Amino acid sequence: MEKIKIAVIFGGMSTEHDVSIVSGSSVIKNLNKEKYEITPIYIGKNGDWFLYTKDIEKIDILKIGEEPIELKEIKNPIEVLRNVEVAFPVLHGLYGEDGTVQGLLELLKVPYVGCKVLGSALCMDKVYTKIVLDKAGINQAKYVYIKKQNDDIRHSDDRYVYVDEHFNEEELELKDICKKVIEKCGLPAFVKPSNSGSSVGINKAKDISELENAIKYAGKFDSKILVEEFINARELECAVIGNNNVDASCVGEILPAEDFYSFDAKYNNSQSRVEIPANISTDISEEIRQTACKAFKAVDGKGLARVDFFLEKGTNKIFLNEINTMPGFTTISMYPQLWGECGKPYSDLLDVLVQLGMHN
Numbered sequence: 037m038e039k040i041k042i043a044v045i046f047g048g049m050s051t052e053h054d055v056s057i058v059s060g061s062s063v064i065k066n067l068n069k070e071k072y073e074i075t076p077i078y079i080g081k082n083g084d085w086f087l088y089t090k091d092i093e094k095i096d097i098l099k100i101g102e103e104p105i106e107l108k109e110i111k112n113p114i115e116v117l118r119n120v121e122v123a124f125p126v127l128h129g130l131y132g133e134d135g136t137v138q139g140l141l142e143l144l145k146v147p148y149v150g151c152k153v154l155g156s157a158l159c160m161d162k163v164y165t166k167i168v169l170d171k172a173g174i175n176q177a178k179y180v181y182i183k184k185q186n187d188d189i190r191h192s193d194d195r196y197v198y199v200d201e202h203f204n205e206e207e208l209e210l211k212d213i214c215k216k217v218i219e220k221c222g223l224p225a226f227v228k229p230s231n232s233g234s235s236v237g238i239n240k241a242k243d244i245s246e247l248e249n250a251i252k253y254a255g256k257f258d259s260k261i262l263v264e265e266f267i268n269a270r271e272l273e274c275a276v277i278g279n280n281n282v283d284a285s286c287v288g289e290i291l292p293a294e295d296f297y298s299f300d301a302k303y304n305n306s307q308s309r310v311e312i313p314a315n316i317s318t319d320i321s322e323e324i325r326q327t328a329c330k331a332f333k334a335v336d337g338k339g340l341a342r343v344d345f346f347l348e349k350g351t352n353k354i355f356l357n358e359i360n361t362m363p364g365f366t367t368i369s370m371y372p373q374l375w376g377e378c379g380k381p382y383s384d385l386l387d388v389l390v391q392l393g394m395h396n
């Protein structure tokens with residue numbers, strides 16, 4: 037059997053560069069070497085492309101914070117990509133999970149694993165995901181959309197614009213925006229940069245002054261800011277797979293060791309745990325699985341995604357929190373673990389994803 041030529045792209049320019057290195061090296065390690073001829077491509081934080089030249093058989097899973105050492109600069113990434121049959125962009129966050137790399141691969145007519153340009157860009161942007169999922173009738177936390185504007189980059193006098201549900205814009209003092217936010221979402225509230233990941237730039241604000249600071253802080257990461265009502269909830273996650281026929285895994289639970297699932301709770305606090313499958317009723321699990329598939333289709337998802345939910349304590353109401361089109365792919369990440377629990381080991385899962393990418 038001829039081997040399939042596959043490029044595994046990892047690293048990247050986002051705040052999730054380090055996580056992508058662990059995910060990417062896990063994918064390389066677990067791809068069946070009898071079936072695939074692998075070209076491992078590492079993108080540095082500054083955007084330079086390199087071939088990871090270490091003997092494929094010897095590539096091991098890198099740890100968080102570790103960088104690949106055996107690198108050779110790629111002068112012409114287009115040439116390298118044109119020589120493969122399929123690409124697997126194991127990139128999280130901006131410049132990888134957001135439709136940019138997907139656009140490059142489309143231009144080159146190289147098939148790839150995962151969502152296309154639209155689905156990727158949409159799910160990267162929390163505000164626009166909300167807008168589309170509202171249209172699909174999927175329950176979500178109440179929210180407010182704020183834009184930060186600064187027409188003169190030399191000055192720091194940011195201006196804030198409240199954007200209503202019909203996209204009418206109103207420029208207001210930040211304090212007045214906060215009042216509107218509290219009216220709609222109450223306190224505490226969650227403040228997030230619209231385009232971000234790994235909880236970077238996210239804060240829980242308990243009073244108006246924390247809210248003001250949290251909006252200013254989120255604005256450092258993106259000019260679009262989302263504020264949400266706080267949902268006192270358990271955090272549940274579901275993995276989906278497929279192009280047109282979408283299948284959902286069982287449901288897993290995240291048990292963050294801190295007040296919420298912050299960057300530290302995700303990557304630095306070993307007390308954070310996951311439970312697979314989650315200890316929930318069959319009814320709730322079914323509702324989550326169906327909602328995950330519906331949401332995936334609504335955002336034009338292809339290949340894979342991890343769909344994250346809140347299960348409100350007391351009411352047992354389900355809220356969709358976010359859709360990750362390239363979820364963590366380390367061997368202990370939720371996405372592969374959920375499929376493992378459903379009887380699909382990591383290497384087999386990769387085979388399915390590659391096939392879905394090639395026939396899409």
Ligand SMILES: Nc1ncnc2c1ncn2[C@@H]1O[C@H](COP(=O)(O)OP(=O)(O)O)[C@@H](O)[C@H]1O
Pocket residue numbers: 177226228232233234235236238264265266267268269271292296297298344357358
């Ligand atoms: N509306 C909310 N209510 C309660 N907790 C929230 C809310 N939004 C976010 N969180 C907490 O913050 C974490 C990160 O938020 P999330 O929107 O998932 O961002 P990211 O894309 O960075 O993972 C969540 O896992 C959860 O712990």
Ligand SMILES: [Mg+2]
Pocket residue numbers: 344358
């Ligand atoms: Mg999240």
